[in-house]
Amino acid sequence: MHELGIAASILDCVDQEAERHPGQHISKVGVKIGELAGVDGDALQFGFEVLVKDTDREPLTLELEFVPRIQRCGKCEREFRMTEFDPRCPLCGDFGTTCVSGEELDISYMEVDE
Amino acid sequence: MNRIAVEKKVLSENQILAEQLRDRYREHRVLCVNLISSPGSGKTALLERTLERMDKSERVAVLTGDLQTENDARRLAKFGFPVKQITTGGTCHLDAKMIERHLEGWKLEDLDLLIVENVGNLVCPSSYDLGEDAKIVLLSTTEGEDKPLKYPSIFFKSELMLLTKIDLLPYVPFKADLARENARRVHPGMEIIDVSSTTGEGLDRWMEWLQARRGAKAK
Secondary structure, three states: OOHHHHHHHHHHHHHHHHHOOOOOEEEEEEEEEEOOOOOOHHHHHHHHHHHHOOOOOOOOEEEEEEEOOEEEEOOOOOEEEOOOOOOOOOOOOOOOEEEEEOOOEEEEEEEEEO | OEEEEEEEEOOHHHHHHHHHHHHHHHHOOOEEEEEEOOOOOOHHHHHHHHHHOOOOOOOEEEEEEEOOOOHHHHHHHOOOOOEEEEEOOOOOOOOHHHHHHHHOOOOHHHOOEEEEEOOOOOOHHHHOOOOOOEEEEEEEOOOOOOHHHHOHHHHHHOOEEEEEOHHHHHHOOOOHHHHHHHHHHHOOOOEEEEOOOOOOOOHHHHHHHHHHHHHHHOO
8 A cells, every 4th residue: 555655656766867867758667576575466566557657757667576584593594485474494493594685675777779 | 778786765754764763762762663463453542552551751752643533642641641542544554744733832842751552463563663762563362363364464563572462361252372383483582471451460561561661771
C-alpha cells in the first residue's frame, strides 16, 4: 500500500537523471527489490504505470529484479539462499547465520535513448 | 540506446533526511525508538504505562502517528511530557520528513529519549528509516503466531519484540512459544520481552531495556 509513494520516488530519481542528459529520453529504469524489502512488485508496477501514463515521461518502463535473501554462516563462512525462514546453515547446521542480501530497494540502471 | 549504471537507493531522499536526524540525535545524545505494530496491538497502552512509570523530571518526548484524530496525543499528554500528534491524512507510515517537521519547536538538548509511535501497520513503516536507534515491533496474543512469517521485513529489522497482552494467554488459543520461534526464524537472536499493559507483567524488564539503551547514549 506504500508502493505508489515508492513509484513516485523512483520517478523523482528518473527526473534527476534526465536533467543530466538534455535532449535524450529515459525509456527504462531497473530496480532491485529484496525479499525483505516489504515491497509488492505488482503493486509497484501498477503505481508506476499510473504515474507515467499521459505524461512527458512516456514511453518509460520499469524492470524489476527480485533479490533473494542470502545468509552467511558465521562458523563455516559459506553463503546460502534462505528459504522457508530457516536460518540454519544447510552445510554445517549452525544457527549463527546473518543476512547478507535481500533488503535491497535500489535503482540499478536506466536506459537512455540517443 | 545506452544503459547507465545508477546504483542509488530508491528512498534516498528519505534516507538523507533520516541520516540528518540520526546525526542530530547523536549530537544531543537523544535515544530515539520507533514503535511499530498492527493497529490494536497495544502501542498506545504500552506508552501510557511507560510514561506513567517515569519521573516527571525525565527528559522524554513522544511523537504519535495516526491517519486521523488527536486521540492518542490526548491520551498520552496526561502524563505531563511533551507529546505531538502526527496525522498523516491517509499515508500508511511515518517518514523522516514528518518527524523533522514535528520536532520543530522542541529543543533536542532538553531531551534524552524520543519515542515515536508509528502508524498501526506492519508493512510500510519497515521501509522508512526515521533516524531511530532501534525499531521495536509489538505482537499481541490476539493476533496469529505466524505474523512474523507473514510480515518478515519488520521482524527482521526490529531489535526488540514486545509480546503484548500476555495476560490474555489463558483465554486465547495463541501459542507464545510458537510466536517466539517464528520471530527468531526470521530474525535469529532477536530479543523478546513478554508484557501486559493491563497487569503490569514484564513492564520492569521493558523499562530496564529502555534505561539500558538510554544509559548507553546518555549525556
